[in-house]
Amino acid sequence: MNLIVNLRRVSGLAAAALALAGCAAMSPGAAPVGDPGFGFALLRRGEAFRQRSDAALLRLPLAGRLARGYNAARFAGTLAMLAGAGVPILKALQAAAQTLGNRAMRADAMDALAQVREGAPLASALAAKKRFPGLLAMFARLGEQTGQLPLMLQRAAQQLGSEVQRRAMALATILEPLLIVAMGIVVMLIVLAVLLPIIQLNTWVR
Numbered sequence: 001m002n003l004i005v006n007l008r009r010v011s012g013l014a015a016a017a018l019a020l021a022g023c024a025a026m027s028p029g030a031a032p033v034g035d036p037g038f039g040f041a042l043l044r045r046g047e048a049f050r051q052r053s054d055a056a057l058l059r060l061p062l063a064g065r066l067a068r069g070y071n072a073a074r075f076a077g078t079l080a081m082l083a084g085a086g087v088p089i090l091k092a093l094q095a096a097a098q099t100l101g102n103r104a105m106r107a108d109a110m111d112a113l114a115q116v117r118e119g120a121p122l123a124s125a126l127a128a129k130k131r132f133p134g135l136l137a138m139f140a141r142l143g144e145q146t147g148q149l150p151l152m153l154q155r156a157a158q159q160l161g162s163e164v165q166r167r168a169m170a171l172a173t174i175l176e177p178l179l180i181v182a183m184g185i186v187v188m189l190i191v192l193a194v195l196l197p198i199i200q201l202n203t204w205v206r
Contacts, residue, residue: 055104058131062171069164071102072133075109077157084150090117105131122149135159 058064078099082092093116097109109132112125123141126132136156143152 051103051107054102055131058102058104062167066164066167066171067102068105068131068133069160069167071100071105072136073157073160073164074099074101075105075132076136076139076153076160080150080153080157083153089122093122108132133160 058068075096079092079096082095083089087095090113093109093113097106097113100106100109108129112122112129115125115128116122121141121144123137123144126140127134127137136153139152139156139159140149143149146152
């Protein structure tokens with residue numbers, strides 16, 4: 001009997017939810033769910049949220065530096081490889097920007113691409129984007145001045161990659177003792193959870 005009552009309540013709630021959804025869809029200011037513009041708006045909203053999340057990640061003390069260095073090294077390495085292969089700088093920049101996993105840095109790279117397309121030097125365009133390490137802009141400036149841009153970008157990628165590895169090792173050195181302590185606390189709690197009932201049982205028997 002209780003099961004039948006609960007099923008009736010669930011069906012009633014589902015019907016009410018469907019009715020509310022139908023009213024919202026039929027309201028004059030609401031976009032239909034099947035409307036392509038509605039889906040595009042949701043996609044843009046989700047993309048903006050992910051970009052803000054990636055930008056917040058870059059502001060973290062340790063993880064932000066690791067993410068910034070890793071993405072910058074990947075960007076510089078791809079750009080160096082494409083530029084060394086004779087790909088035009090605009091196409092190389094666009095392809096390198098697509099390799100960035102961080103959406104905030106990818107947006108900065110696309111802005112730098114727009115500046116270079118308008119005639120700005122690559123080093124100036126990268127220096128204007130504070131999410132990219134200053135080391136990358138410095139090596140790009142040296143490459144533009146000496147005519148060895150692919151070589152300088154490759155050196156920047158190597159140095160940034162070495163710095164990321166060094167920071168990751170330092171972070172692992174810090175986290176290892178903390179993980180050991182945390183595992184010890186978990187084991188102690190498990191032992192206490194097993195022994196306390198036995199101790200209480202012995203106390204009651206006495």
